[in-house]
Amino acid sequence: MTTTHDPANGIVDHGDHTHGGTGAADPHAPIENTDGEPDYFDVLQQAMRELLVEKGLISADEVRAMVETLDAHRPALGSALVARAWTDPAFKERLLADGTAAIEEFGIDNYDGTKLIVLEQTPDVHNLVVCTLCSCYPRPVLGLPPDWYKSRPYRARAVREPRALLREFGTEVPDDVTIRVHDSNANMRYLVLPMRPSGTEDMSERELAALVTRDTMIGVTTPRLP
Secondary structure, three states: EEEEEEEOEEEEOOOOOOOOOOOOOOOOOOOOOOOOOOHHHHHHHHHHHHHHHHOOOOOHHHHHHHHHHHHOOHHHHHHHHHHHHOOOOOHHHHHOOOOOHHHHHOOOOOOOOOOOEEEEEEEEEEEEEOOOOOOOOOHHHHOOOOHHHHHHHHHHHHHHOOHHHHHHHOOOOOOEEEEEEEEEOOEEEEEEEEEOOOOOOOOHHHHHOOOOOOOOHHHOOOOOOO
């Protein structure tokens, strides 16, 4: 689902979404989860893992191998991907046309088999990624999602008041810029391709990658300035 927040007309489009609604949530609750006890999803995944091992449906070694795979996929992969797109127009075109094929071409293992759609930030449109039901996230490119991405306040407010939410991340989106909120699902994930900062024309791919953070590729922040 993509929800468009037009500065003149408000919310103008709610597409289909396989997850359904978000349920009630305080629209002004804090973004961050508090530290302390494991949340519902932490307890659920641990219980399911232990049950599968106990029933012999999966081995402890297979669990360990998957954890190692997850650990190998970190935001640095996405940062390098963005830097390549900034410096290689042909690759950028392929990335925007078919994100799934492009990341595999780049050498990123799309281990979860989901479709990746890459969204380009422009002077007129700011893209923001959310999963309104749970925590669907481009893990092959960015690794595990941050806790705030999974929190109910973020999931609800990203749709209801994205401009205010972005402001809390330190991102001021001008009133004449349209905000488009893209809702991930179990089969389709989104990645944001930020605008390349000015003054970076002489920087190498490695230097450019250092300007791109995980939050930039979700759409809650913009690249660091050189």
